[in-house]
Amino acid sequence: MELIFSLGIGVLVACGIYLVLRERTFSVILGITLLSYAVNVLIFVGGRLMIGAAPLMLPGRTVHADPLPQALVLTAIVIGFGMTAYVVALALRAKEESGTDHVDTVEPEEGPR
Amino acid sequence: MSHALIVPILLPLLAAAICLTGHRNGLTFQRWVSFLATLALLSASVLLVASAMRGEYSVYAIGDWPAPFGIVLVLDRLSAAMVLLTALLALPALLYAMGGADAKGQLFHPLFQLQLVGINGAFLTGDIFNLFVFFEVLLLASYGLLAHGGGFLRARASLVYVVLNVVGSMLFLAALALIYGMLGTLNFADLALVLPQVPESDQALVRTAFALLVIVFALKAALIPLSFWLPLAYGAAMAPVAALFAILTKVGVYALLRTSTIVLANAEFTANLFEPWLVQVAIVTIALGTAGVLAALRLSVVVAYLVMISTGLMLAVIAVPGVASAAAIIYYMLHSTLVTGGFFLLADAIANERGEHADKLERGPQIRDPTILGSAYLIVAVAVSGVPPLSGFLGKVMLLQSVSGSPWRLPVWIAVLASSLVVALALARTASVLFWEPITDEPRPAYPPTSVLRNLGLMALVAASPLLTLTSGSVSGYARAAAEQLVDRQAYIEAVLGAAPRIIREQRPR
Numbered sequence: 001m002e003l004i005f006s007l008g009i010g011v012l013v014a015c016g017i018y019l020v021l022r023e024r025t026f027s028v029i030l031g032i033t034l035l036s037y038a039v040n041v042l043i044f045v046g047g048r049l050m051i052g053a054a055p056l057m058l059p060g061r062t063v064h065a066d067p068l069p070q071a072l073v074l075t076a077i078v079i080g081f082g083m084t085a086y087v088v089a090l091a092l093r094a095k096e097e098s099g100t101d102h103v104d105t106v107e108p109e110e111g112p113r
Numbered sequence: 114m115s116h117a118l119i120v121p122i123l124l125p126l127l128a129a130a131i132c133l134t135g136h137r138n139g140l141t142f143q144r145w146v147s148f149l150a151t152l153a154l155l156s157a158s159v160l161l162v163a164s165a166m167r168g169e170y171s172v173y174a175i176g177d178w179p180a181p182f183g184i185v186l187v188l189d190r191l192s193a194a195m196v197l198l199t200a201l202l203a204l205p206a207l208l209y210a211m212g213g214a215d216a217k218g219q220l221f222h223p224l225f226q227l228q229l230v231g232i233n234g235a236f237l238t239g240d241i242f243n244l245f246v247f248f249e250v251l252l253l254a255s256y257g258l259l260a261h262g263g264g265f266l267r268a269r270a271s272l273v274y275v276v277l278n279v280v281g282s283m284l285f286l287a288a289l290a291l292i293y294g295m296l297g298t299l300n301f302a303d304l305a306l307v308l309p310q311v312p313e314s315d316q317a318l319v320r321t322a323f324a325l326l327v328i329v330f331a332l333k334a335a336l337i338p339l340s341f342w343l344p345l346a347y348g349a350a351m352a353p354v355a356a357l358f359a360i361l362t363k364v365g366v367y368a369l370l371r372t373s374t375i376v377l378a379n380a381e382f383t384a385n386l387f388e389p390w391l392v393q394v395a396i397v398t399i400a401l402g403t404a405g406v407l408a409a410l411r412l413s414v415v416v417a418y419l420v421m422i423s424t425g426l427m428l429a430v431i432a433v434p435g436v437a438s439a440a441a442i443i444y445y446m447l448h449s450t451l452v453t454g455g456f457f458l459l460a461d462a463i464a465n466e467r468g469e470h471a472d473k474l475e476r477g478p479q480i481r482d483p484t485i486l487g488s489a490y491l492i493v494a495v496a497v498s499g500v501p502p503l504s505g506f507l508g509k510v511m512l513l514q515s516v517s518g519s520p521w522r523l524p525v526w527i528a529v530l531a532s533s534l535v536v537a538l539a540l541a542r543t544a545s546v547l548f549w550e551p552i553t554d555e556p557r558p559a560y561p562p563t564s565v566l567r568n569l570g571l572m573a574l575v576a577a578s579p580l581l582t583l584t585s586g587s588v589s590g591y592a593r594a595a596a597e598q599l600v601d602r603q604a605y606i607e608a609v610l611g612a613a614p615r616i617i618r619e620q621r622p623r
Contacts, residue, residue: 020280025272032279039286046294069293072242076286079249083279086256090271093260097268103276105269 001049005041012038023108025091025101032087036080043073117164118173118186120157121196121233124150129226136220144211147222151207154229155200158193165193166591168598170608172239180239180609181300187239187609190595191443195236195367198447201577202360202454203229205570209458210353212567217351218261228254228357235364239609241292241326242299244368245285248333252278255361258354259346270349277332277342285329291322301375302609305602308380316382323383326372334365334424337398344405347417352461355413356454356574362420363446366427370442374599378434391432392521396528398425403532406539412460412472415543416453419497422532423449429528430512433519439596441511444589448504448581452496455574459489462571463547468558474543479551481560487548489575494544496578498537499529504581509533511589 012034019031047066055067091101098105128150132143164171171188174180207225215221231251238244256278260271293299295315296307311319332339343362347355377383402425405418427445430438460472463486470477480486492503499505509529516525581588598604 020276028276032276032283035280035283039283039290042287043290043293046290048294069290072289072293075242075246079246079282082253083249083275083282086253087275087279090256090260090268090275094268094272097265103272105265105272 001051005045005049009038009041009045012041023103025094025103028103029084029087029091032084036076036084040073040076040080043069043076045069046072116173117157117161118171118188118237119175121154121161121200121237122186122230124154124157125226125229125233129223129230132223132226133220136223140216143222144215147207147226148211150226151200151204151229154233155197155204158197158200161188162193162197164188165190166594168594170605172609181298181303184243185239185300185609186237187301187605188237189605190591190598191367191371192236194443194447194591194595195363196233198363198450199229199232199236199360202450202574203357205458205573206353206356206454207570208566208573209356209461209570210351212564212570214262214351214353218263220257221261224254224257224261225357227251228258230254232360232364236367239301240299241301241304241372242289245282245289248285248364249282251361251364252282255358258357259350261354262351266349270346274342274346281329281332284325284332288322288325288329291318291325295319295322300609301371302606304376305379305606306610308376308383311380311382320383320386323372323377323386327369327386330365330369330372331428332365333362334369334428335362335398335421336424336428337394337401340398340401340421340424343421344409344414344417347420347457348411348414352413352457353570355416355457359420359454359457360450362424363450366424366431366442366446369428369431370439370599373431374434374439375602375605379602387432392429392519392525395425395429395432396524398422399429399528399532403535406536410474412463412474412543412547413457415474415539416456416460419456419536420449420453422536423453426509426512426529429521429525430515433516433521434600435515436593436596436600437511438515439599440589440593441508441515443592443595444511445508447588447592448496448508448578451574451577451581452493452505455571455577456493456497458567458571458574459486459493462486462567463490465561474546476546476550476552478555478557479553480548483548487544489571490544490548492575492578494537494540498540499533500537502582504578504585507582507585507589 016031016035016038019027019034022028047069050063050065053063053065055065055070057064094105095101100107128146131146135142165188173186175184210221228251231247231254234247235244235251238247256271256275259274260267295318296304298304298307335343347358350358373387377386399422402418402422406415409415409418427442430442463480464472466480467477496503496505499509513526513529516522
């Protein structure tokens with residue numbers, strides 16, 4: 001399970017970084033979204049992976065999941081969601097102001113790359 | 114005293130809520146609420162400094178949950194001084210904004226107050242996840258403020274600033290996830306206790322986590338190579354917003370200072386985290402900032418580069434741990450925040466009188482009142498470049514003295530002195546273009562009406578450096594005492610966790 005999780009986080013981060021470095025704002029937003037997914041999963045894993053363990057002290061249970069990362073990840077999801085929404089609004093505004101969705105808000109010169 | 118500690122966070126939050134719910138009542142209503150709240154914030158922070166001056170820690174457990182299980186706010190001399198600094202900067206910036214800038218978009222006042230919530234919270238918190246939350250509060254407000262006023266330049270600067278900071282927040286979260294995963298706590302004092310017990314097999318990962326954290330703080334403080342957003346964003350923001358932003362980079366410096374002295378210095382494998390690179394990078398920051406001052410085409414961009422230089426100066430000294438360097442950083446932080454904030458306002462005041470030439474560094478029409486604005490410029494320029502006799506000079510002397518025992522003494526001295534010389538020359542050239550070479554054969558543009566509020570805000574910040582110089586004895590004494598308290602880790606830990614903390618931790622399944 002650890003291997004699957006770490007591979008998943010790694011792939012998400014790799015794709016996120018690639019997309020964030022792209023030249024169109026839409027890809028950048030997708031990249032930010034992927035990065036925030038990766039980070040959220042990482043926080044969750046910070047409390048260790050356990051199967052069938054509740055984050056509650058129930059009578060008779062000896063194994064508990066750590067409840068704190070679950071609270072942290074909730075905060076992180078809310079903040080990440082709000083930020084992403086703002087970036088979307090801002091990207092639309094920049095497109096409106098400049099007429100292009102390039103991240104530099106200037107359309108690059110045509111020509112051999 | 115008990116609840117006084119949370120006032121600097123609750124008061125602006127309340128003001129923001131009132132402004133937001135009552136924003137249909139018009140701008141005058143918002144202005145009064147915002148002004149009164151900031152005034153009250155200033156008096157509250159004066160009281161906090163007065164109580165911190167005695168040298169005791171005040172710890173406020175939110176919801177009365179004891180540390181490390183709950184979140185605590187910690188007031189010591191340093192955080193009290195930073196909260197006071199925020200209020201001292203915010204009030205003139207707000208007055209200046211009330212002179213007309215706040216009418217150029219919606220919801221200026223709620224955003225301004227939320228920005229204060231975030232800044233004060235970041236200074237007061239004793240919990241690293243809470244620090245993240247307050248960082249986000251101040252960032253979200255700053256995104257809104259940066260875009261305030263609209264226009265192509267601001268949309269463009271916002272896009273860069275926001276994307277960069279969102280990615281920075283992701284790094285912050287990743288660092289926190291690793292720190293919590295490895296150390297099992299997020300409270301500063303508790304982290305300091307747990308850190309020396311980390312088994313050797315885990316040390317590399319813990320070190321990486323803190324390195325990520327340091328990168329995030331370096332991004333906020335605008336250290337090369339993470340500082341290219343700063344001239345773009347600060348140069349595009351409206352003057353009162355840029356003036357308030359002058360303290361945002363200092364939040365990064367403060368976080369670095371706090372983490373390195375309380376937590377990192379406590380274990381051998383993290384104590385040398387800054388050693389191999391920070392001084393060098395800070396010197397490059399100073400050099401590039403100086404080059405930026407020479408190359409900038411607009412006065413507000415010049416000031417943005419000056420902010421970057423001040424970051425470089427402080428971080429070059431942070432790398433040399435000790436009471437003297439911390440005291441120098443604290444004094445310089447007070448000085449440079451107020452002076453660069455005032456410079457942003459001054460650049461706008463000059464731009465207002467030059468019609469379409471604005472603050473471009475080119476010959477333009479005659480300024481209406483060259484004596485008053487010119488004297489203000491002289492005071493600010495002397496203070497910011499570190500020429501005697503004003504506070505910039507004292508601050509730089511303190512910084513230079515504090516590195517005198519370090520092997521990096523010579524490069525730091527050369528960088529600081531050369532940069533001061535170049536900045537002084539560049540500012541003199543700028544002054545002669547702006548004030549002494551007016552175009553006289555063209556019709557002058559109509560001068561905008563004068564605004565008492567704007568002048569008041571501007572003069573208050575311009576007077577900051579002379580006042581800091583007159584009171585330099587007591588201010589540097591306070592900075593010294595704050596630095597001594599800051600490096601006294603044991604006292605901090607005892608104040609937060611109690612004299613003999615016995616925290617029962619359940620062993621994690623491995």
